[in-house]
Amino acid sequence: MRCNSSNTTKRPTIGFIVYYSAFFLLCLFPLKGFSQDGDRTVDALVEMGFENVGWADDGNERIYTLQNSAYRLNGVGIGKAVDVIREIGLPEGKPCRIIVLDNNIPQISLCFLPVWEDSVYTGERRDWHVSYDLGGTWKKMRKVKKKNSSLFKVDILVYPQLSFKNLIITQIYQALFDLSPAIEVSLWKGMKLTGQLVIPVYNDGYGRLEEVVHPGHLTVSQSFRLPYNVFGKLTAGFFNANQYGVDLDMAYRFRDERFSLLARVGATGNGYWDAFTYHYDPTISFTWTLGGSFYWPQYNTQFNLKVERYLQKEVGAKFEVIRHFRYCSIGLYAMKAKGININGGWRFQVALPPYKYKRTKHWPRVMLSRNFGILYNAGNEQQYYKQYKAEASDNIMKENSFNPYFIKSELLNF
Template identity: 30%
Template sequence: MLRHKIKKLPFSIKIVAAVIFSTFLASTANSQTVIEKALVKAGFENVREISKQGEELFYLEGTAFVTKERALKAVRDIFQIHSKDFNNDKIEIVFLERGIPAYKYYSPKQNITGDGQIKWNLDPFITDKRNVLSNIDGKRSQFYNESKWKADLKFYPQFRFKNSRLDRMYVLQLNLNPTLELSMWRGALLTAQIILPVYDEYSNEESRVRPGFFTFSQQLRIPGNIHLLATVGNFNMFRTGADLKIFKPISKSVGIYGQIGVTGWSLPLFDKWLFYDFGQISWRFGTNYSLPSKNILFNLNLTQYLENDIAVRGEIIRYFKNAAIGFYVQSLQFEDYLINGGFFFSISLPPYKHNRNKRVRVTTADHFSIEYIARPYPQRGRMYFTSPDESSSFNFFNRILINN
C-alpha cells in the first residue's frame, strides 16, 4: 500500500497567507459605501460614514471647493440623489477643517419639502463625542481620501497701492506668490511662500525675490465648542512671531472671538534677515453676527494694533456666490483725526473646484483680496495676517458663520 507523505508548509508561508487573508477580510469589511464613493468622487476629503444607534453620521471636508457655499451645494446634491440609500432615519453631516469638526448639518429622513428636497438644519454646536472618530466607531478608524501628508501648491496674486508721494496719485506693487501648504497630522499645516515681484514701486528690498509667509499652525477644538488656532513663523506686515486665535459660537448666528500675538519687525531675504524690536504685543476681542437669509455678517471688535494704538472697528460684509464686499469704520488715535474707514473685497478665483489627482495639487488661490484704507498709516490701525488665505472677508473668526 502506497503512502503519500504530506509535507507541512513552512512557517513563513503560513504567516504570509494569514496576513493576506486578514487584509482581504479587513478590506471587505471596510469597503466604501455608495455615498462614501460619491463624496470621494466629488472631491471631498477625510470622508467617513458611520451607521449606529439609529443615525447615519458622515464626516467630510470640502477642500476642493473655493467657498463653503459650493461645498454645501455639492453635498446636498449628492445626498438628494442617494436619499433612498440611507439605513437610518436621522442624518448628520459633520464638516471638518483640517480634520477637525467645525460645524454640522442634520435632517430627519422624513424631513422633505413639497418639491421632494431634503430640508437641512445648521448647528455650530458639536458634542465632544463627535470630536474623535474612534469615539463613534469604537475602534481606530481611518478616513477615506485622507488629506494627511498631502500638499497644495497655490499661486496667490497680491496687489497693493498707497498714496505716499506728491508726484503721482498712487505707488503700486504687484506680486505673484507661489505657496506650498502641507497638511500634516490632524489640524497641522506647514506653509512656505516665495514672493515673486512682478511690478514694484515700494522699496528696493520689496523688489527682490524673497520669502513670504513661512509658518507652522495647529488648529484644535476643545470641550465647550471652542476653536483654537496657534501659529508661529513669519507673517505679513513685516512681522514674525507667535499668534493665538480663539473662537466660540454662542448661537447659530452669533460668535465671540479673541486673538493675542507677540511679534517683531521682520524682512527675510535669501542672503540676510532684517529683524528687530521683538516683543510687540497685539490683541483683539470681538463678536460677530450673521444674517443667513441675506448673507450678511456684522463684526465689531476692540484691538490693540501694531503701533500700540487701541481702536474700535465695526464691519458689515455682504457675501455673494463668487465675491464678498465689506465696509468698515474705525476709531483713530492720531492728532486731530478720530475716525478712519474704508472698504475691502474678495473675489473667488477660477477654477472654482480644485480636484486633487496627485499628492501635490497645483492650483490658484481660492480668493483675491484687497483692502482700501482712507487714511493709510504704516502700522497705526493695522494688524497682521498669519496665513496667505486670511483676509477681512474670510478668516478664522467668521468661517463658521458665513454662507450657511
C-alpha cells in the same frame, strides 16, 4: 454506578439549527444593505475629490464625515455632497448627519430628519439643518477609518498680490504686483505648514527690498476645536507687515449662532527680508483683539465691534460691516484710537477660478489661491492702526466659509 446530575445536555435538533440559522441570515441582510449604501456613498464622494470621507451607522442615526477639497466654495461643495448622499446614501426612516471637516477638525454638521411627502421619502436640500452643534456623534466617528486622507498632500497655491498707494501729488498711484506661490501641507490633524516665496512682477515706488525674490509667509499653524463651540488657531513663524512671532486666534459661538465672541493675542517683533537674509529686532511687543460679532442671516451680513491694540502700541476701537455673497465678500470698516484721527476704508475678497478641481493621486496640485482681496485705506493713515496677517490664507471670506447660516443660504439658493 452512575453519577446523577441535575444538569443534562440536550443535543440540538435539526429543526432548531435551521430556525436560528435562518433568523441570523435575515438579520444580516439589512445590515449588508446598509453597508453597501454607506460604502457606495463614500466611494462616490471620494471619486468627486472629497477627502477624509467616512461613515457609520449606530442604528439610531447614520453619520458621514467629509472635507471639501473638490470645490473652491464650501457652500457649493457641501451642496454637491448632500445631493450624492440623498441619492444613494440616505437611510430610510431615521436621521442622517454630515460632519464637515477642515484639515480633519470638525466645523459644522448638517442634520436631516425623515420627512414624508405624499408617501415619498425625501431629503431635499431645504430639509437639512446646519449648525455648529455636532450632536454628540463626533466621538463615534473618531475611530472610523476614513478614505482619501488629506494628510501629507501638497497644494501649491499662487497668490496674486497687489498693493498701491497715493502719496505723490504729481503721480496718481504707485503700485506693486507680486506672484507669490506657497506650498501648503498638513502633517497631522489640524496642522498646516506654509512656505511662501514672493516673486516681484511690477514695482513702482515700493523700494529696493521689493525688487528681489524673497520669502513671504513661513508659518506652522495648529487649528483646534474645544468643547462648547470654541474654535482656535495657534500660528508661529514669519508673518506679513514685517512681523515674526506667535499668534493665537480664538472664537466662541453662542447657542444662538448669530452671536460670537472674538479674541486674539500676538507676541511679535519687527524684521524684514533682504533677499534671503533676515534682519530682525529681538524686542517683542504684544497686540490683542477683544470683541463680538453679530450675523444677519437674511442678508448674509456680518457686524463686528472690537477693541484692539496695534503694532505701534496704540489702543483703539474698530467697527466692521461685511456683506457675504457666493463669489465674494465686501466690507466697510472704521477705526478710532485716542489722540489719533479716525481712519477707515473698504475691503473685498473675490473667489478665483477654477471653482472645481481634483487631485491626481498624491501629486501636488498647482492652482491659483482660493481668492484675491484688497484692503483700501481711505484715510491714508501711514503710521498707526497697523496689523499683520498670520497666515497667507487668512481673509474675511475664509472666516465666513463655515458659517451655518451662510451654508444654509447656499443650499437653498443653488
